[in-house]
Amino acid sequence: xxxxxxGQSAVDWEQRLDLDRLRTERLARLRAELERxxxxxxxxxxxxxxxxxxxxxxxxxxxxxxxxxxxxTRTGEPVVWDFGSAARHHQMYSPWLDSPAxxxxxxxxxxxxxxxxxxxxxxxxxxxxxxxxxxxxxxxAIAPEAGIAEEVARKVREELDAAGVLGEPLGVDxxxxxxxxxxxxxxxxxxxxxxxxxxxxxxKTRDEIGLLTQAxxxxxAAYDDLxxxxxxxxxxxxxVGLVSKTLYDLGSEFVEGVNAIxxxxxxxxxxxxxxxxxxxxxxxxxxxxxxxxxxxxxxxxTFAVGSASRAQQDAYVRAREYMDHSISLVRxxxxxxxxxxxxxxxxxxxxPDEEAAFALQYGHGVGLSIWEKPIFSRLVSLDxxxxxxxxxxxxxxxxxxxxxxxxxxxxxxxVVVTADGCEVITKFPAEELLVxxxxxHTVGGTLPTRREPQSHLNTAAGSGASRNGAVTPA
Numbered sequence: 001x002x003x004x005x006x007g008q009s010a011v012d013w014e015q016r017l018d019l020d021r022l023r024t025e026r027l028a029r030l031r032a033e034l035e036r037x038x039x040x041x042x043x044x045x046x047x048x049x050x051x052x053x054x055x056x057x058x059x060x061x062x063x064x065x066x067x068x069x070x071x072x073t074r075t076g077e078p079v080v081w082d083f084g085s086a087a088r089h090h091q092m093y094s095p096w097l098d099s100p101a102x103x104x105x106x107x108x109x110x111x112x113x114x115x116x117x118x119x120x121x122x123x124x125x126x127x128x129x130x131x132x133x134x135x136x137x138x139x140x141a142i143a144p145e146a147g148i149a150e151e152v153a154r155k156v157r158e159e160l161d162a163a164g165v166l167g168e169p170l171g172v173d174x175x176x177x178x179x180x181x182x183x184x185x186x187x188x189x190x191x192x193x194x195x196x197x198x199x200x201x202x203x204k205t206r207d208e209i210g211l212l213t214q215a216x217x218x219x220x221a222a223y224d225d226l227x228x229x230x231x232x233x234x235x236x237x238x239x240v241g242l243v244s245k246t247l248y249d250l251g252s253e254f255v256e257g258v259n260a261i262x263x264x265x266x267x268x269x270x271x272x273x274x275x276x277x278x279x280x281x282x283x284x285x286x287x288x289x290x291x292x293x294x295x296x297x298x299x300x301x302t303f304a305v306g307s308a309s310r311a312q313q314d315a316y317v318r319a320r321e322y323m324d325h326s327i328s329l330v331r332x333x334x335x336x337x338x339x340x341x342x343x344x345x346x347x348x349x350x351x352p353d354e355e356a357a358f359a360l361q362y363g364h365g366v367g368l369s370i371w372e373k374p375i376f377s378r379l380v381s382l383d384x385x386x387x388x389x390x391x392x393x394x395x396x397x398x399x400x401x402x403x404x405x406x407x408x409x410x411x412x413x414x415v416v417v418t419a420d421g422c423e424v425i426t427k428f429p430a431e432e433l434l435v436x437x438x439x440x441h442t443v444g445g446t447l448p449t450r451r452e453p454q455s456h457l458n459t460a461a462g463s464g465a466s467r468n469g470a471v472t473p474a
Contacts, residue, residue, distance in 0.1 A: 003209060003210070003213050003425060004210065005213050008214070008251055016210075017210045018207055022055075022208065025205040026208075034072065035074065039074075039169050039170065040163075040166075040167075041165050041170050043156060044069060044070045044173050044193075045172070045176075046194075049070075050070045050080060052197065052200070054094075055096060056070075056086075056094060058082065058086045060254040066174065066175075067083050067135050068082050069134070069152065073159065073163035074163070074168075075163045075164060075165065081132045081135070081155060082132070084135075087131045087132055087133040090129065091129040091131050097129055097130045098128070099128055099130055132155075134152070134155055136148065136149070136176060136179060137176055137178055139176060140176065152182065153182035156170070156186075157188055160188065169191045170188050170189060171192065172193050174194070198372060198373050201372055203389060203391040204367060204392070204393050204416075208367065208393075209393060211293050212367070213425045215292035216299060216414055216425045216426050218246075218250045218252060219288045219290065220426070220427050221246060222243045226242060226286065230303060230437050231438055232278055232279055232280045234277070234278050236260035237260070237274070237275050240260050243286070244258065247288075252291065252292060253290075254290060256290055256370070257289045258273065258287070259286060259287035261284065261285050262276055262284040263407070266401075266408040267405065280307070281304070281305065283304055283308070283312050283402070283406075283409070284302070285300060285301065285303070287299065287410070295366075295368060297426075298395045301411070301430055302319075302434075303433075303435070304436070305435075306435065306440070307448065308435060309402070309404065309406070309450070309451070311403045311406070312404075312406075314403065315402040315407065315409040317433075319399060319411050320411060320430070320431070326396050327396065327415060327422065330415055331417070332390045332417060335381075335388065336375065336385050336388070337385035339396070340361070345378065346378070350401065361377070361397070362376060364394060365392065365393065366394060366414055388417055390419055391417060393414065394415060395412055395413065395414045396412065397410070397412040398410070398411050399411075406453075411430055413426045413430070
């Protein structure tokens with residue numbers, strides 16, 4: 001059965017995605033992973049981990065600022081300290097962060113630290129919110145003398161103490177150096193907690209898969225618009241603008257990035273767009289990364305503009321064959337080593353080692369962030385394989401430079417591991433190289449879509465003719 005793509009609105013006549021279930025199941029998976037660890041609690045500064053734990057979001061402007069944080073202890077409920085008025089907003093509109101007031105019979109009633117928030121505006125009578133005001137150091141912008149790092153440590157230590165886990169290790173995902181030092185000075189044993197979060201996020205819930213599929217369907221539409229738009233004379237940055245508008249019009253939360261790479265910029269892959277003008281016969285590949293309700297895409301497609309050389313077509317066929325072979329191996333019980341073993345070595349396509357070629361033949365989990373578990377790379381997967389499991393969602397990427405040194409092909413598919421194999425959720429056609437742009441007509445008919453660079457066509461060698469007029473086989 002195909003994975004369903006629902007409409008974006010809630011309706012009363014059809015069971016679609018269940019966001020309450022999404023919040024509940026994500027927290028349950030994080031709790032289970034915390035229980036399996038030797039940690040007493042996990043502390044998150046990474047926005048994706050905060051969202052997974054608390055189902056809160058304050059926009060994408062702050063994703064790199066480390067200004068908010070959340071805590072989950074073995075014995076308590078999540079607490080989030082948020083940026084200014086965002087905390088009040090959560091108190092009003094995020095009832096899953098409410099807890100019974102101190103003195104109730106609820107085993108997860110907030111400890112004394114929670115009473116500081118009081119019975120916040122918008123919470124139900126007799127409850128307090130686990131959404132609190134609190135900020136970090138703004139990546140050092142606040143003067144150290146203000147003691148913000150020490151205040152963060154005090155807040156966290158108080159909750160750990162009240163939960164009875166102060167003497168146990170605290171797992172932290174990412175952290176500012178002043179905050180780390182303040183936690184240690186406060187007697188908190190800080191260790192790496194990122195693995196707990198990533199293990200919890202490794203297997204996607206049914207609602208996460210639905211959101212990832214919806215996000216991919218929006219990119220399907222963006223590629224259709226891009227295919228119609230591509231032609232000589234447009235610039236890479238214009239393509240980025242077109243894709244961004246399409247996605248935002250369709251309800252994207254965040255267009256994280258659009259790689260737009262054309263012509264000779266395709267090899268080596270620069271991973272960033274420019275203002276280059278696209279020219280007739282150019283290869284052009286794109287990676288579209290955006291977020292729908294937090295869930296990302298990573299989705300490459302390659303086009304030829306007007307026509308493609310034989311070398312470009314051959315490069316595309318090579319990249320597609322690697323893709324198809326790797327997808328055919330995806331099933332529960334297979335490993336990342338099985339998949340990467342069918343990919344070429346770095347030396348086969350012009351790099352000295354796997355580190356130098358990293359992320360060209362590549363795979364990675366996709367979820368609330370672009371790169372999650374599992375990772376597929378000849379750099380690490382052959383020696384440290386990961387077992388594929390039902391419910392994983394990941395992207396597989398292949399790349400091949402053209403033999404003439406003028407271009408390259410890049411393909412990416414996102415797949416969901418099913419009970420007996422996998423399903424591809426990136427649907428824009430990629431089985432063969434697509435030629436975009438206008439069709440040109442000559443006195444002899446339609447200009448072929450496979451043709452060599454124009455400067456060689458009217459020579460004997462370029463036309464395939466020998467000096468005596470005989471035609472040389474292609």
